[in-house]
Amino acid sequence: MKSGHATRPLRVNDVRAARALLDPASVRYLLPFLGRENTAARAAAQLGVPVRLMTHHIARLRRLGLLSLLGERTRGQRAIKVYRAVSDTFFVPFLASSDETLGAGIRRIEARHYEQFVEHLARAVAQVAPPEAWGVHIFRNARGDVVFDPVADLPGWNPAATDIPAVVLGFPTLRLEAEDAKALQRELFELYARYASRSGSRSYLLRLGLTPLEP
Incomplete structure (x- = not known):
């Protein structure tokens, strides 16, 4: 070095x-x-x-x-x-660390952030509804994809409501052409950069991920 x-x-x-x-x-x-x-x-x-x-x-x-x-x-x-x-x-x-594969290295780094993400997410959603109200909504969407959506089983549940903490958890599957996926990637980075330039009183952990599921 x-x-x-x-x-x-x-x-x-x-x-x-x-x-x-x-x-x-x-x-x-x-x-x-x-x-x-x-x-x-x-x-x-x-x-x-x-x-x-x-x-x-x-x-x-x-x-x-x-x-x-x-x-x-x-x-x-x-x-x-x-x-x-x-x-x-x-x-x-x-590969310079103890990780045997690239996947193992990414998984270890991701696990550290994911644990922190889940811990704070659980605290935030506990302010919205009791633990027994939370679960996973499993259904098939209009495109035929099976969706696992973490939600609260409450009448009129709307996670975007102003009195709900700013939390998001989900792994939606998108069907896109390669050029649309690249456009989404650019827009996500641009959106992140726009808000990253601001200075607020609270810290938020943001998870971004996009990868093709087929070769």
Whole structure:
């Protein structure tokens, strides 16, 4: 690996470093130094961990070549060490980690986000209706596709109503020509970019996915 803070991702081919970056329990200790300078004490406070534990992980990340010591700043009678990730952006090939296949790598990363998505989704929908009201509506649509639609069994249920939390869960199947699928892909990215440029008071986790089901 070559260090630097350029915008082009630093490709991480070292197996140990790759595993550290793809492991949520490990990479969290690098995040306070990603794209910014930081000290051990300040990083520990941001993560809510003891400084001694933060110092231990800083040494580990430096051995892996993921964190660099920029220098020291004097504060009173003390010299405070300042660190930063060796790059502001990383690219980790799935096959450089412990994943045996590309599918396994995607599945592991997706599972981490999906668990978080489901946990918060369950909290949000619990505010709308009791658990016994929730289930799956199974039917065949006008095109002949079988649909599994998570819904609440309530009279006049309308997930788009203004008093319903902004949550969406579903895996609809579309029948499109290749050019229409590419147009949908572009529009989804454009829609995401439009809202991503805004700054609000709450955080939302958005899941986007589109893939052909046949070769």
